[in-house]
Amino acid sequence: MWTKIRHWLDVRIGLDNIIQTQVIDYRIPKNTNIFYTLGFLAVVAYGIQVVTGILLLIYYVPHPDHAFGSVQDIMTKVPYGWLFREMHAVGSNLMIMVVMLHMVTVFLMGNYKRPRELTWFGGGLILIVTVIFGLSGYLLPWTQLSYWATTVVTSMPTAFPVIGEPISRILRGGDYVSATTLSRFFALHVAILPPIFLALMGVHLFFINRIGISATPFGKIDEEKRPLTEYKRKTYPDGYPYYPAFFKKQMYMMMAYFAVMFFIITFLPTLFFPNEANMPADPFHTPQTIKPAWYLLAPYQLLKLIPNKFFGIMLQLILIIVFLLWPFLDIQKEKNVLKRPVLRGVFLFLLVAWVVLLFWGRT
């Protein structure tokens, strides 16, 4: 039966050829490490969000009068609704973590360097879209946490002169977070961002496929130093076949991802649900502390520390631009971060600053 199906597909789309070229003959550099699976893991994480998101979409009602109630119904009345909602909520946070970790490891291994500038740029955009996914989804349960965190976040653009207020009004659909904001964020979350994300992911994968995988600079360095005068796909004829060696690593990481997700759901079910996340939104009652999601705590704390909010916002904008365009700004040929003390120092400083600001913002 299976042979017949395979043959049926092979004569039509050349299935055997795809398997031969993309799986068996596809070679992975010998010195790849487990961090090379993070990109695949991000795709898996996105897949989980899509599946669980669609299941939530069946019962969720994007209206202030019903949003909170419909989420509660999903949690208490819909069979296994709690599971899908927890997977979606925990998964969204894990996905942001995975994408961030992917970017950090790519940075540390210098894999953003030419000819992969566009791959990095696309990956950076994916990270930004992922964060916007998180932000827009944050409002949907219409809780005290989501309402006031969204109020905070949508106020941030007002620090920009001239264009700030209109941006903020467009985001909210008015002067304050309301039913219109919920509709807009819902549309953004389920209709606008997914095709953008898929398109970016497609382009990102296209670049990876066309340019070829970059080898890690740690250990045996085999990255070519040739001048970039013509297109040449990087291949590793002496590398490991993708299947089964690398595929096994990917599957292993996928299992680890699920295990971590269910560990959080089992033992830390309220990790991403503080008390305000379980209270319906009350626009007339501001909570004692208003905090955005953890991935925005560091920028939020930075904003609080800089006396001039305009400069605070501009500094963050500059950091985002530098982050996106980093491959164009870093012209050093050396990929190994261990041989670049200045870059290593800057990275460690930024990492420590981010962690400190994150925990500071929590208090």
Place this chain on the structure above:
Amino acid sequence: MMRYRILWGTLLFMLPLTVHANYQQEFENEFLTKPWAGVQIEQNFCISCHSSEQMKPEFRSIPEEWRASWHAQNNVSCEHCHGGDSKDAALAMSPQRGFVGSPQYKDVPEFCGKCHIAILTNFLESGHGKALKAGKKAPNCVVCHGSHNIQKASINIISVQLCTKCHSYERAKVMKQALFLTETRIGELANKLEELKHEGIYPETDEKSLFNTQAEFRALFHTVDVNLVKDRTDEFTTKLDQIDNNIQATYRSLKFRKNFSAFLMLSFVGMGIVIFLL
């Protein structure tokens, strides 16, 4: 060259914006101290007037007392009790808008009873209420509950200090004993419902049911009729049992969730180990 172009381009983009750095001074000053652009609570002239220097000192503490009250926590504001229009200075104390300043001592039950309807009915049927209306020495609502700094009612209001202002504590003690078990259970159930919220469950139906049961029970108490309270305690116990059953069912459901997700976690750990060993 490219990176210099990008750097210069970025700087050129930023430069004109820095000229406007003080564009929104007001925003910057208040950026992190206000509930930005949330639904703004409109100006309350009662509070602004009572907080001002022009107000008599004995009335100046009223806004602070109210802010600390159970009423304030539940969005019950000046005009809900006193009438008038708190949003319009000219009409804030207008009799046409139903303004009543301080009600007469004997009229306080009706003043509070605009909202606390069942309690008013029971109170007026009680010895306290009848004596008050007969012009005898009797307590009205504020004697026990206070006026502006009203706190969430509790069985502890029935106390030696308060009751012995007018009569001996013996009868009040019997009433407190009759209320004790049901009140304690209501408190325990309220705590359990609060715990459920920490677990990610919002037990709205049970919370409303508990609130209604509690309100009904406390309204009954205002008759100050111990026998009536004792006679109807079973009825309230049944209602509380139902709420308790629902809470227990929710806890069982939470336990199932924990076990199920633990099973999934272990399954994936197992599959991970198998893949690792392959």
